[in-house]
Amino acid sequence: MSVRIDIAGLRPEGVSVVPSPLAELCMALHALGEPGHHPGLRGWATEVTDGLDPYVADRMCEADFLWRSTYSDVFLPFAALPGGLPGATLAEDLDLLDKLTDEQFVDAALEFTCLLRYAFQAPNHLSSQEGRARALEVAASRGQRQLxxxxxxxxxxxxxxxxLRRFLEDCDAAFFSDVWARLRPQLAADARHKTELLRRKGLAEALAAVSPAVRFEAGSGRIVVDKLIEGHATVTDGRLVLVPTSLGRPHLNVLHRPGWQPLLHYPVSVPEPVRPASVEQLTLRMTALSHPVRMRICRHLARSAYTTTELAQVHGMTAPEISRHLGVLKKAGLVTTRRRGRYVLHQLDVAVVARLGSDFLEGVLR
Structure with missing residues (x-):
């Protein structure tokens, strides 16, 4: 499975490698809210959390559902603007966010609370009663805050x-301005390195340096990103943007929203080693993961908890079929279950998955 980006006619000078302070702030919030995805950042997360003003800390906790399990395109607003590039400062990035129409903002922000089929053009949720009703129904299954x-x-x-703008500005004042001052030179250096590779050795070499999961197929004029999803996008204005992140590993995000310019948001940090599983655990768990549908289910459950009905809808299967796959994963100790009102939610145990090895963990989180 993969996400494919058609880049026919794209010239080397149309590829830009540019850090984004807003994208990095989102990754910082995600790492603080879901440290299990980023074991190498736990020390940093503890230091930041301990130093926060209680009021800001409470607000971050109340809003953590916005970035704990989902990376919304709201944090990459320049991709919706013609010829757009990230801002040099957080204020500039937030100004770009303000330029989105209400329809663009709502469509992207619903990623926070709804399981949307990203690769397909969604209805205008501001004018479609059916779309509004579906969004509210899905949000209700996530929880009262999401609803x-x-x-x-x-x-x-x-x-x-x-x-949202006030909140992000408060986060900047509380901790992110210091983080960005430290990370910006590293990200700028990586951007210069990738740009030099692009100039000297071409797009294929530059993309190979971005991630082993990214490759350029010269014959078809496509960039192919190895992901546990299917997706497709086309470069339409002669520009492709690569956005490096220091705090985002192992997440390799590919923006392919209809109507937005595609981009790659890739990690530059070094992966942390993980402890191998026992032979018994490895045998049981790898057997459970031998089915491609269960792999795709794990991708969703790695990001958030979902009901059986939601998983059935997104995978185009019946609820009993999904239940059978969930039963295998739960028997292997890979999935946990909890009840919220009338909903039963399932979620991947990331700590257990981490013991299987970094390749699998990076695959489901990519």
């Missing part, structure tokens, strides 16, 4: 936009 956020987002997008 309240979705209701407010659909009823009053400007207030949510203003709230």
């Amino acid at each position: 309240r956020f979705t209701q407010r987002l659909l009823e009053d997008p400007p207030s949510v936009r203003a709230w």
Whole structure:
């Protein structure tokens, strides 16, 4: 499975490697909210959390569902703008966020609370009653915070936009400005290195340096990214942007939203070694993961908890079929289950998966 980006006619000078402070702030918030995805950052996360003002810490905790399990395209707003590039400062990136239409903002922000079929053009949720009802139904299965956020987002997008900007500015003042000052030279150096590779050795070499999961197929004029999803996008304005992240490993994000320019958001840090599993654990768990459907289920459950019905809808299967696959994963100790009201939610145990090895963990989190 893969995400494919058609780049026919793209010239080398149309490829830009540019860090984004807003994208890095989102990764910082994700690492603080979900340290299990980033074991190498636990010391940093503890230091930041311990130093936060209690008021800011409470606000971050209340809003952590926005970035704990999902990376929304809201944090890459320049991709929705013609010829757009990230800003040099967080304020500039936030100004780009303000330039999104309400429809663009809502469509991207619903990733926070709804399991949307990313590769397909969604209805305008601000005008489609069916789309609104479906978004609210899915958000309700996520929890009351997600439902309240979705209701407010659909009823009053400007207030949510203003709230999000103020919150991100407060995070910048509380901790991120110092983080960005430390990380920006590293990201700028990586951007220069990739740009030099592009100039001297071509796109294929530059993409190979981005990640072993990325390759350029010269014959078809496509970039192919190895992911546990299927997706397709086309470069339409002669520009492709690569955005390096220091805090984001192991996540390799490919923006391929309809109507937005595709881009690669790739990690530059070095992976941390993990402890191998026992032979008994490895045998049982790898047997459970031998089915491609269960691999794809794990990709969703690595990011958030989902109901059987939601998984059935996104995979185009019946609920009993999904239940059988979940039963195998639970028997292997890879999936946990909890009840929230009338909903039963399933989630991947990332700590257990990490013991299988970094290749598999990076695969489901990529």
